[in-house]
Structures are given as structure tokens and as C-alpha cells.
Amino acid sequence: MTEEGEKLLSIKDLKTHFFTERGVVKAVDGINLEIGKGKILGLVGESGSGKTVTALSIVRLVSYPGKILNGYILFQNENLLEKNEREMRHIRGNRISMIFQDPMSCLNPVFTVGDQVAEAIRLHQDIPRSEIEQSVVNIFEKVGIPDAKKRLKEHPHKFSGGMRQRVMIAMALSCHPDLLIADEPTTNLDVTIQLQILNLMRKIKRDFKTSILLITHDLGVIAEMADHVAVMYAGKIMEYSDVVEVFSNPLHPYTKALLESVPRLDVETRRLRVIPGTVPELLNPPDGCRFSPRCAYTREVCRKEVPPLIEIKRGHSVACLRMNDIDTERGDNNV
Ligand SMILES: Nc1ncnc2c1ncn2[C@@H]1O[C@H](COP(=O)(O)OP(=O)(O)O)[C@@H](O)[C@H]1O
Ligand SMILES: [Mg+2]
Structure with missing residues (x-):
């Protein structure tokens, strides 16, 4: 040190x-x-x-x-x-996590943002299936995505540039x-x-x-x-x-x-x-x-x-x- x-x-x-x-x-x-x-x-x-x-x-x-x-x-x-x-x-x-200028390049247009963040959490944290949705809501709230429960069911194209960037930050943070x-x-x-x-x-x-x-x-x-x-x-x-x-x-x-x-x-x-x-x-x-x-x-x-x-x-x-x-x-x- x-x-x-x-x-x-x-x-x-x-x-x-x-x-x-x-x-x-x-x-x-x-x-x-x-x-x-x-x-x-x-x-x-x-x-x-x-x-x-x-x-x-x-x-x-x-x-x-x-x-x-x-x-x-x-x-x-x-x-x-x-x-x-x-x-x-x-x-x-x-x-080590990375976030980029263009969040669309990291988000899959086919899946809901909730599913994508849930997947990131599933890969990196050892928590029961039943609690994953709540973790997604928590992390969405942490990164300032309002109305998290509803929004996690939406696809990336429904999100503005700033909100997509928040989704990407949420994914990056899911592995602490x-x-x-x-x-x-x-x-x-x-x-x-x-x-x-x-x-x-x-x-x-x-x-x-x-x-x-x-x-x-x-x-x-x-x-x-x-x-x-x-x-x-x-x-x-x-x-x-x-x-x-x-x-x-x-x-x-x-x-x-x-x-x-x-x-x-x-x-x-x-x-x-x-x-x-x-x-x-x-x-x-x-x-x-x-x-x-x-x-x-x-x-x-x-x-x-x-x-x-x-x-x-x-x-x-x-x-x-x-x-x-x-x-x-x-x-x-x-x-
Ligand atoms: N795949 C590649 N093939 C050839 N040159 C590349 C490639 N990727 C980046 N470069 C070159 O590397 C240099 C640095 O690029 P980059 O790191 O993207 O710059 P910055 O992020 O500072 O704008 C540039 O001259 C760029 O043309
Ligand atoms: Mg660059």
C-alpha cells in the first residue's frame, strides 16, 4: 500500500x-x-x-x-x-464490467430489458429464482428507472437513450x-x-x-x-x-x-x-x-x-x- x-x-x-x-x-x-x-x-x-x-x-x-x-x-x-x-x-x-457509448450494441432487441438484467443477475449471483424479479426491480430503482415493475416487461426500443444507458449500467452492476x-x-x-x-x-x-x-x-x-x-x-x-x-x-x-x-x-x-x-x-x-x-x-x-x-x-x-x-x-x- x-x-x-x-x-x-x-x-x-x-x-x-x-x-x-x-x-x-x-x-x-x-x-x-x-x-x-x-x-x-x-x-x-x-x-x-x-x-x-x-x-x-x-x-x-x-x-x-x-x-x-x-x-x-x-x-x-x-x-x-x-x-x-x-x-x-x-x-x-x-x-470488471464495461459500459459503452451505444447501449443498443449490448442489449438484445428480442428480449425484454427485465429478462436481460435477470439473466445477468442469474449468471453472477447465487439467489433463488423466485427472488430474481425483485432483484431486478431493486437494481432498476437503484439506477433511477422509474416505474420499474412495469418497465422491466418492455423491450429496449421502448426506452430512451438515457434509460437504455441506465439499463446497461444496471447490467454492469449486477455482478458487483x-x-x-x-x-x-x-x-x-x-x-x-x-x-x-x-x-x-x-x-x-x-x-x-x-x-x-x-x-x-x-x-x-x-x-x-x-x-x-x-x-x-x-x-x-x-x-x-x-x-x-x-x-x-x-x-x-x-x-x-x-x-x-x-x-x-x-x-x-x-x-x-x-x-x-x-x-x-x-x-x-x-x-x-x-x-x-x-x-x-x-x-x-x-x-x-x-x-x-x-x-x-x-x-x-x-x-x-x-x-x-x-x-x-x-x-x-x-x-
Ligand atoms: N480494428 C482496428 N483496425 C485497425 N485500426 C484500428 C482498429 N481499431 C482501432 N484502430 C485504430 O486505433 C486508433 C485508436 O482508436 P480508438 O482507441 O478507438 O480511439 P479513441 O477511443 O481514443 O477515439 C485509431 O487510429 C484507430 O483507427
Ligand atoms: Mg473511443
């Missing part, structure tokens, strides 16, 4: 590449991450950064032609990369997981529903001491929810720290650029900056720092050397070769 608390998950030097006909896509390229017990780690970055592939690597659901090449994923002191498929299935069913991986869980929902789902996840963390890996491209969600933040870009972790530090003292130019691109209520929106350029194709990632082609502070060295992720003060790590220079310097691309 460290002073900061016990770790539930530690990822070290994880590499997940896709061996496509066009070449090797280095989607996740040597990342380190940690999630504390009962904590929320926010994994943030633009679309195409490798966040989903990271999540799929943890539960070992990377599909062909993807392959985990390197590293370890220590979960409750067991290396998940050494588990066979049967053991992984057990872990996925009982200790130690780790919940939520990949853009609120991305397609309107703001009010989004807040309700986020509050629900906060409640889950509080009531069940569940650790959560919360994946999003939305820094607002991170600010509200996360204890720690990992900023991912083009298959690499660029910055890692606790949430207060990331927002008050961001050190990586990519983190700074991300923060400047978030609309704020207290700042005129015309000053909003967009990060120039796009996330590179990971088939041929740039040499050196992967952010260097878009970075306002790039120098020759950045295009040659890959910056290691270095802990520059307790609990705050940054992967930037020029991090000590840029505070005194305006970025070339800044206007």
Missing part, C-alpha cells in the same frame, strides 16, 4: 497494435496507468487517441488484427495478460464489479440526462467503492468526476496527475491546448482556441513526440526524440522534452 492508497489496476508499458494490410497501426504504444481502489481515473483525449483500444486491452477484447504485444496489466495483483480465455470470461463477468470501465457513457445524451448518469456513477463509486475508468473526450466531465486524469494522445500518455493539478497547473502543451479548447461560461467564446491539425494516423505516427507536428512549442529535438513520461513532482508525470522552457516562451502558433 502506498501513501496515496491501494492500487486496483496497474498498467505498465502496454502496447496494442493492429496488423492491417496497410501496415501496423500503433494504437496504444507503451502506456503506463494506475487506478486506485474506489477512485475514478479519467482518460481523456481527442477521438482516435487510443482510449477505446486501451479499455478493450484491459478486458482482453481487442479483436483481430489487433494484438497486445507488450507490458502487463496487473489487476488485484494478477497479470491479466497471463489469463486464458476462460479465466478472462470469469473476470469480465464478475470483477471492482472495476467499471465506462467508455464515453454520456456522449450521445443531452445535458440533463448526462448529469443524471454521471451522478449515478458517482453514487456507485460512493456506495460500492467501485473503481471507475471513465473514458471521455469531454474535459468538463473529467473536471466533475475524476480523482486522477490521464491525458492520451496518439497512443501515448502525455500527462498524468490528480484532477486539481491537471486543471490548475497543466504542463504538457497538449493538455494546455485541450483546456483552451473547452468552452467556458466565464470567458467569451470568441476567444476559444481550436488545436490546429488533427490526431495523426497511427499507421505512420510522427517521429519523436507524436504531438510535435501540432505543438506550438516544437523544436528540432521534439521531432527526433520520443519524450519519456517523467514524474516531475509527486504524482504528476509529463512527457515533454521542453516542459521547462515553455513557461517562459510564447508558442509560435499562438496568436
Whole structure:
């Protein structure tokens, strides 16, 4: 146990590449991450950064032609990369649950939502048949589905996006997981529903001491929810720290650029900056720092050397070769 608390998950030097006909896509390229017990780690970055592939690597659901090449994923002191498929299935069913952006992809349109949640409970909990319906009602109430007794007899298409997301969370919770991986869980929902789902996840963390890996491209969600933040870009972790530090003292130019691109209520929106350029194709990632082609502070060295992720003060790590220079310097691309 460290002073900061016990770790539930530690990822070290994880590499997940896709061996496509066009070449090797280095989607996740040597990342380190940690999630504390009962904590929320926010994994943030633009679309195409490798966040989903990271999540799929943890539960070992990377599909062909993807392959985990390197590293370890220590979960409750067991290396998940050494588990066979049967053991992984057990872990996925009982200790790690995942919820996705699109709940319809997980719900079967043919069965009622009640039957589907009941099935999840039957698989994971040892309770008599006669009590399963009541458990479904209980869990529906816990995730805020009103009129639970009636609604469990309905099919998924009768549910709104927000309600479907709740059904999926109910299924994910039915096995009392130690780790919940939520990949853009609120991305397609309107703001009010989004807040309700986020509050629900906060409640889950509080009531069940569940650790959560919360994946999003939305820094607002991170600010509200996360204890720690990992900023991912083009298959690499660029910055890692606790949430207060990331927002008050961001050190990586990519983190700074991300923060400047978030609309704020207290700042005129015309000053909003967009990060120039796009996330590179990971088939041929740039040499050196992967952010260097878009970075306002790039120098020759950045295009040659890959910056290691270095802990520059307790609990705050940054992967930037020029991090000590840029505070005194305006970025070339800044206007
Ligand atoms: N099955 C696949 N085959 C080839 N490339 C893939 C596959 N799945 C993901 N990728 C690539 O991996 C990179 C990271 O994708 P992803 O993890 O989905 O990003 P994010 O979730 O951050 O938006 C992207 O460049 C994407 O094109
Ligand atoms: Mg994704």
C-alpha cells in the first residue's frame, strides 16, 4: 500500500497494435496507468487517441488484427495478460464490467430489458429464482428507472437513450464489479440526462467503492468526476496527475491546448482556441513526440526524440522534452 492508497489496476508499458494490410497501426504504444481502489481515473483525449483500444486491452477484447504485444496489466495483483480465455470470461463477468457509448450494441432487441438484467443477475449471483424479479426491480430503482415493475416487461426500443444507458449500467452492476470501465457513457445524451448518469456513477463509486475508468473526450466531465486524469494522445500518455493539478497547473502543451479548447461560461467564446491539425494516423505516427507536428512549442529535438513520461513532482508525470522552457516562451502558433 502506498501513501496515496491501494492500487486496483496497474498498467505498465502496454502496447496494442493492429496488423492491417496497410501496415501496423500503433494504437496504444507503451502506456503506463494506475487506478486506485474506489477512485475514478479519467482518460481523456481527442477521438482516435487510443482510449477505446486501451479499455478493450484491459478486458482482453481487442479483436483481430489487433494484438497486445507488450507490458502487463496487473489487476488485484494478477497479470491479466497471463489469463486464458476462460479465466478472462470469469473476470469480465464478475470483477470488471464495461459500459459503452451505444447501449443498443449490448442489449438484445428480442428480449425484454427485465429478462436481460435477470439473466445477468442469474449468471453472477447465487439467489433463488423466485427472488430474481425483485432483484431486478431493486437494481432498476437503484439506477433511477422509474416505474420499474412495469418497465422491466418492455423491450429496449421502448426506452430512451438515457434509460437504455441506465439499463446497461444496471447490467454492469449486477455482478458487483471492482472495476467499471465506462467508455464515453454520456456522449450521445443531452445535458440533463448526462448529469443524471454521471451522478449515478458517482453514487456507485460512493456506495460500492467501485473503481471507475471513465473514458471521455469531454474535459468538463473529467473536471466533475475524476480523482486522477490521464491525458492520451496518439497512443501515448502525455500527462498524468490528480484532477486539481491537471486543471490548475497543466504542463504538457497538449493538455494546455485541450483546456483552451473547452468552452467556458466565464470567458467569451470568441476567444476559444481550436488545436490546429488533427490526431495523426497511427499507421505512420510522427517521429519523436507524436504531438510535435501540432505543438506550438516544437523544436528540432521534439521531432527526433520520443519524450519519456517523467514524474516531475509527486504524482504528476509529463512527457515533454521542453516542459521547462515553455513557461517562459510564447508558442509560435499562438496568436
Ligand atoms: N480494428 C482496428 N483496425 C485497425 N485500426 C484500428 C482498429 N481499431 C482501432 N484502430 C485504430 O486505433 C486508433 C485508436 O482508436 P480508438 O482507441 O478507438 O480511439 P479513441 O477511443 O481514443 O477515439 C485509431 O487510429 C484507430 O483507427
Ligand atoms: Mg473511443
